[in-house]
Amino acid sequence: MARYVFITGGVVSSLGKGLTSAALGALLQARGFSVRLRKLDPYLNVDPGTMSPFEHGEVFVTDDGAETDLDLGHYERFTGVAARATDSVSSGRIYSNVLEKERRGDYLGKTIQVIPHVTNEIKDFIAIGDDEVDFMLCEIGGTVGDIEALPFFEAIRQFSQERPRGECIFMHLTLLPYLAASGELKTKPTQHSVKELRSIGIAPDVLVCRSEHPIPEKEREKIALFCNVRLDAVIPAYDLKSIYEAPMAYHNVGLDQAVLDAFQISPAPKPDLSRWVDVQDRIHNAEGEVKVAIVGKYVQLEDAYKSIREALTHGGMANRVKVSVEWVDAEIFEREDPAPWLEGFHAILVPGGFGERGTEGKIRAAQFARERKIPYLGICLGMQLAVIEAARNMIGIDDAGSEEFDHDTGKKRFTPVVYHLKEWVRGNYTEKRSASDDKGGTMRLGAYTAVLAEGSKVSQIYGGATEIEERHRHRYEVDIRYREALEAKGLKFSGMSPDGRLPEIVEWEDHPWFIGVQFHPELKSKPFAPAPLFADFVRAAKDIERLV
Template sequence: MARYVFITGGVVSSLGKGLASAALGALLQARGYSVRLRKLDPYLNVDPGTMSPFEHGEVFVTDDGAETDLDLGHYERFTGVHARATDSISSGRIYSNVLEKERRGDYLGKTIQVIPHVTNEIKDFLHIGDDEVDFMLCEIGGTVGDIEGLPFFEAIRQFSQDKPRGQCVFMHLTLLPYLAASGELKTKPTQHSVKELRSIGLQPDVLVCRSEQPIPEKERAKIALFCNVRPDAVIPAYDLKSIYEAPMAYHKAGLDQAVLDAFAISPAPKPNLARWEDVMDRLDNAEGEVRVAIVGKYTQLEDAYKSIAEALTHGGMANRTRVKAQWIDAEIFEREDPAPYLENFHAILVPGGFGERGTEGKIKAAQFAREKKIPYLGICLGMQMAVIEAARNVAGVQTAGSEEFDHEAGKKRFEPVVYHLKEWVQGNHVARRKVGDDKGGTMRLGAYTANLKPGSKVAQVYGETVIEERHRHRYEVDVKYRDKLEAAGLCFTGMSPDGRLPEIVEWKDHPWFIGVQFHPELKSKPFAPHPLFADFVRAAVEVSRLV
């Protein structure tokens, strides 16, 4: 039966609960334990799938097709454990489940209340898979004191009481603000945060204190005294140059030991940190630098493309090269020539997205990469824009476009080289969608198989001809244009097993130009860089040597 670590946050949001959870998971793995990480979010959306990236950052997709919080990406990148739909839950999903049961009559006519019905639903979620791993790490989104988070705090309080003594540990992240005028770190916000937590029946066993300044021993002792925590369980958490320093930094600060002590696990297995020592060596001892332009529409918020940014870093690690990514708003290229913006980069990446805004700029970026022989990686919409560019400028389909944009405009303006996917094979059944369907959870989501053309660039990159990658889209390149595009030089080198859905395209006479319908960034890890990103950066390194 799994031991549970519940990770909560106080004082302010964005303290790094997800990163701390992921780092703790990595450290427990280094000591030989198996782990699974979960996220419980208090918002009323059923999942983040319908949220704007500006609201909540990127949507991370699991193999089994769940649209989840970006923290699950951190969990996977740090532990290598593939997240599942059962690793992410929201208030919206909880209330939806409760109301569905009430409509079916499952509650036998009882009055439905937050306690016990909502809290029981949360506890049932927590129990899923608890016999599969040694440790279950559960991060509670939001900040203690938020009204929407109260059912989750009450549920984990009840859950800890239901379990045998010593089966649950509470870890709380807080902030120690530094007042420059007085030259002091202030502990009072942490004291009040813990007081708030204790008022709802939760006593933290481990305190992780974010600070921009070193925390003196006397301040740690003061925090321990006033927060009723052991002094060696007050863990400093300082700002880092890279998130991949977190496991080593937290180990040095004693986080994993404090958690094991709270479980009374003694003697604790010694950690094997070779994996993270190698990661840090590759980060700290890069032998060069490449510049990559990311031409997108959500460039004001880097978290909108979090997995892409991290996958580029991983690709740099694979080549012992530092990747300097610069975000460029695609809309600029709809007004101006892209050449002055792009000519000093060693590679161009166009990521996914939804809607027409910025797409003509992305098409120009793909054209620039094709004509100037600069390495290009198009992901999801980035592949579709590369296909439209090829159709317009090389294959003679001058009005080529996407049905997505015609739906937005309410009239037919384009020849739909990219169309709304209405039917596809999903597991053992056929999935069907209409344009007017609800937006949430109706895309082609999760892991699907693709067959690669032997001898193609992508087959060389992957080292195999059958792959499985994660998808998140509702529009596809129309295979009926394949012959015309291949005659022009754009080869369809990856297809769905039934041959109906193009998965990968590449230019025949280009050193490195690949578009993929899926999202390879979602499976990349610092200790296992995705082969597409590793080879994309390698190609950029080759360009940098020619400059």
């Protein structure tokens, strides 16, 4: 049976519960324990898949095809444990499940209520895979006091009561604001947050206190006294230069020891932190710098491309260089020449996205990279637009475009070289979709195999592999009908689906490094195991930097 750590937040949102959970998971792993991390989100969307990146940041995708909160990306990056569909749930999914059961008659005509039906559904979700790991870390989204989060708080309260004593603890994150006028940290918001938590039957065992300033010992003593928490379980959490400093920083202030003490695990196994010492060394002792432009449409919110930014950092670690990223609004290139904006970069990355806005600018960025021989990585839509650019400028299809930008108008404006994907093979069966289907959860989602062309650049990058498995999230695909004409001009289709129908990877033969991929390699990248494509992309940028 797993031990459970429930992570909650108070005072304000965005304190870093996801990062703290991930760091704690890494520290427990370093002591020899197996872990799994889960996210319980109070919003009513069934999943984040249809939410704008401006609303909720990027959508993280698991191997089994779930669209989840971006915090699951932190969990994977820090622990290396592949997330699953059962590691993320929202209020929308919980209520949907309850209502489906009610319509089937599972509740035998009873009145359906938040307690016990909704809370029981939450508890059932929490307990999935209970016998698989030593520790289950469950993060509750939002902050204590949020109306929509109350069923989750009640569920974890019940869950802890129903489990044998000592199998569940609560960890609460709060903020200690600093008042410059008086020159002091204020503990009252933390006290009130804990009071709110205790009023619904939950007493925190560990308090993690975010602060921009050092927390004096007398303030820690005050927090421990008024919040009824042991002094050594009041953990300071300061701002860091890199998120990958978090495991060592939290270990140095005793977070993992406080958690093990709360479970009365004594003597605690000694940690092996060599992995994180190496990660920190690679971050802080870079031997150069490369500049990468990310040309996208959501550049005002960096969380929209969270995994890409982190994967570039991992690629930098692999090459012992610092990757300096600049976010470039693709719409600028629809009005202006991209050259003045992009000439100073060592590499260009065009990420995925949805909708027509900014696409012409991304096409011009791909053209600039192809003509100027600048390393280019196109991901999902970034690959499709690179193919559209090649179709327009290399094989004479002047109006080449995508069905994604046609079907909403009811009037054909392009010759589509990218079409709406209507069916594909998954395992032993064929999945089918139509343009009229619901938007949520209807894309080609999750891990799929790509067969690599022997001797191709991408095969070399993956260590000579002939097959790879990467995660997808798309509903449009490059039309295979144009393969022969494009390959005659040098754009090789170097990765295909096993049935040979769906292009997975394209690369320009006469280019130092120009690769487009239909999948999202950033989703599997980790600081101690960088995604091969990102590691080699940064290496190519490093080679360009040496030539400049």
